[in-house]
Each structure stands twice: as C-alpha cells, then as structure tokens.
Amino acid sequence: MILQEKQLLTALVITYNEEQNIKTVLDHLAFADEIIVVDSFSNDKTFEIASDFKNVKVVQRVFDNFASQRNFALSLASNSWILFVDADERLTVELQKEISFIINQKNSASAYFVRRNFMFQNSKLRFSGWQTDKIIRLFRKESAIYNHEKIVHEKLIVNGKIGKLKNKLIHYSYSNFEDYKQKMVFYGQLKAQEEFLKNTKPNAFHFYIRPVYQFLNQYLLRFGILDGKKGIIICYLNALSVAVRFQELKKIRAN
Structure with missing residues (x-):
C-alpha cells in the first residue's frame, strides 16, 4: 500500500x-x-x-x-x-x-x-x-x-x-443487572418511537410472540445456553426490551 x-x-x-x-x-x-x-x-x-x-x-x-x-x-x-x-x-x-x-x-x-x-x-x-x-x-x-x-x-x-x-x-x-435493565428499557422506549413512525399497530403477536422469539433465538439458536447464568440474564433482558417496545408503542398510539 x-x-x-x-x-x-x-x-x-x-x-x-x-x-x-x-x-x-x-x-x-x-x-x-x-x-x-x-x-x-x-x-x-x-x-x-x-x-x-x-x-x-x-x-x-x-x-x-x-x-x-x-x-x-x-x-x-x-x-x-x-x-x-x-x-x-x-x-x-x-x-x-x-x-x-x-x-x-x-x-x-x-x-x-x-x-x-x-x-x-x-x-x-x-x-x-x-x-x-x-x-x-x-x-x-x-x-x-x-x-x-x-x-x-x-x-x-x-x-x-x-x-x-x-x-x-x-x-x-454489562456492569450489573439493574443498570443493563434500565438501558434495555430505555432502548425499548426509543424503539417504540421508530415503530410509531412506521405506523406499526401492536397486537398479541407483538406483545407475546416477539419477546419470546427474541429470548429463544438468542438463548437457543445463538447458543446463549452455553453462557450459563450469564446467557439467561442477557437473553432475558434483551427480550424485555422487545416487550417494553410494544407496550410503550401501545401507550403512544393511545394518546
């Protein structure tokens, strides 16, 4: 070069x-x-x-x-x-x-x-x-x-x-559970604004299936199970962020 x-x-x-x-x-x-x-x-x-x-x-x-x-x-x-x-x-x-x-x-x-x-x-x-x-x-x-x-x-x-x-x-x-949880909740709230701009209308699929899929995808398909307790925590909190996203979107659309 x-x-x-x-x-x-x-x-x-x-x-x-x-x-x-x-x-x-x-x-x-x-x-x-x-x-x-x-x-x-x-x-x-x-x-x-x-x-x-x-x-x-x-x-x-x-x-x-x-x-x-x-x-x-x-x-x-x-x-x-x-x-x-x-x-x-x-x-x-x-x-x-x-x-x-x-x-x-x-x-x-x-x-x-x-x-x-x-x-x-x-x-x-x-x-x-x-x-x-x-x-x-x-x-x-x-x-x-x-x-x-x-x-x-x-x-x-x-x-x-x-x-x-x-x-x-x-x-x-990830420094501790509470800090990472707050971060995931905050990300979920911001992602709700993105979904609102895309005119997403949340339903049972978004409230239940999407968070469960997020967890199973990371825990099983992306081998989070091999990370032991750490894998459970990370996969759970990432799934929580998805759940928060659509609950927050529901609130935004109701206003």
Missing part, C-alpha cells in the same frame, strides 16, 4: 452519566489528534471529569435521540477521519495502532467495521448472539451520516467501500 500525507483523526464520544467510564475511554483515545465529547447534561460528574482533560473539547446538548446526537457530534469534527466510540468501549494498543495505520493508506476504504467482545462484568460473553457483533466505528466524515429514522441502534449510511479491522473493541456493556 502507498503512503500518503499524514491523516488526522477525530475521536467522538456521546455521554450521559458516564462518570464510571469517561476517564478510561478518554485515556484510550489519547492517540487521536482531536477528541470531542458531546454530553447530554449529565447529572453526575461526567462533564467535570471530561473537562479536566486539556486535550478534550466538551460540548453539552439536550438529548433527543442517538442518531441526531451522533450527527451533531460529527458536525463538530475538524478532521476527515472519525473514530466514534461509546463510553463503555475500550481500545487495545493493537487496535489503536491498526487505526493509525489504516487511515494513512492511500487506498483505504470509506468506513470500517470493528468486531466487539461483549464483557459481562469482567469476563467475556462468548455466545448469546454477541459472538458475531460488529459495528462501524471508523469512517470518513464526508462519506457517512447516521440515519435519522434509526433513533436507537443507529445505522450509519456509508457512501463507498466498507472494510473490516482485524483487532476488536472491548465492550463493557
């Missing part, structure tokens, strides 16, 4: 009440040329901790949904290459080096998938649907935008070739 003029990298993070994660993730992003945090007016110490970093620009914006929050963060970036991570994600040294190498290749793609290791507290969850988890985290700003219609589990629309990084992100999504 042919080297080109050194490319600069902007790392972006959106946050809300991430005081337990923000320092570590910002330390892991120190190799980037620019770091921007968009905070949704956290009521913990996230803003203060991030503001203590001299190499980090911190902006606050009221949260409406994930897609618009991410697109707003993108608008603040000074550089073409974007690394967008969540506060509960960690980069190994090998991944940092790979990213720095990739963006400086003349024939690099427009965006890159990165696979993730899902951490259940401090150990890797091997199955339960997460074994094939991948997401676009590295991309050129001018070639991508987040789809406004996908307000949770937002989808990046990419114009151009998409590659895949070799090294994985470490995803510390």
Whole structure:
C-alpha cells in the first residue's frame, strides 16, 4: 500500500452519566489528534471529569435521540477521519495502532467495521448472539451520516467501500443487572418511537410472540445456553426490551 500525507483523526464520544467510564475511554483515545465529547447534561460528574482533560473539547446538548446526537457530534469534527466510540468501549494498543495505520493508506476504504467482545462484568460473553457483533466505528466524515429514522441502534449510511479491522473493541456493556435493565428499557422506549413512525399497530403477536422469539433465538439458536447464568440474564433482558417496545408503542398510539 502507498503512503500518503499524514491523516488526522477525530475521536467522538456521546455521554450521559458516564462518570464510571469517561476517564478510561478518554485515556484510550489519547492517540487521536482531536477528541470531542458531546454530553447530554449529565447529572453526575461526567462533564467535570471530561473537562479536566486539556486535550478534550466538551460540548453539552439536550438529548433527543442517538442518531441526531451522533450527527451533531460529527458536525463538530475538524478532521476527515472519525473514530466514534461509546463510553463503555475500550481500545487495545493493537487496535489503536491498526487505526493509525489504516487511515494513512492511500487506498483505504470509506468506513470500517470493528468486531466487539461483549464483557459481562469482567469476563467475556462468548455466545448469546454477541459472538458475531460488529459495528462501524471508523469512517470518513464526508462519506457517512447516521440515519435519522434509526433513533436507537443507529445505522450509519456509508457512501463507498466498507472494510473490516482485524483487532476488536472491548465492550463493557454489562456492569450489573439493574443498570443493563434500565438501558434495555430505555432502548425499548426509543424503539417504540421508530415503530410509531412506521405506523406499526401492536397486537398479541407483538406483545407475546416477539419477546419470546427474541429470548429463544438468542438463548437457543445463538447458543446463549452455553453462557450459563450469564446467557439467561442477557437473553432475558434483551427480550424485555422487545416487550417494553410494544407496550410503550401501545401507550403512544393511545394518546
């Protein structure tokens, strides 16, 4: 591959009440040329901790949904290459080096998938649907935008070739039952808004069959059973999110 003029990298993070994660993730992003945090007016110490970093620009914006929050963060970036991570994600040294190498290749793609290791507290969850988890985290700003219609589990629309990084992100999504439950409930509530925009009319299929299918698919077909108690917990909470989605949709449609 042919080297080109050194490319600069902007790392972006959106946050809300991430005081337990923000320092570590910002330390892991120190190799980037620019770091921007968009905070949704956290009521913990996230803003203060991030503001203590001299190499980090911190902006606050009221949260409406994930897609618009991410697109707003993108608008603040000074550089073409974007690394967008969540506060509960960690980069190994090998991944940092790979990213720095990739963006400086003349024939690099427009965006890159990165696979993730899902951490259940401090150990890797091997199955339960997460074994094939991948997401676009590295991309050129001018070639991508987040789809406004996908307000949770937002989808990046990419114009151009998409590659895949070799090294994985470490995803510390599950710290304890209550926190992950709240996250799944919140995602379910946002997904209800998506369903409303699609004019979905919930019925018994949505209320009962969809959550059960979600659980059985991840627990049996995606081998969550091999994760033991951890698999039961994750598959149950993901199914709960589906149940919340359609219960919330019922409430929205009734108003």
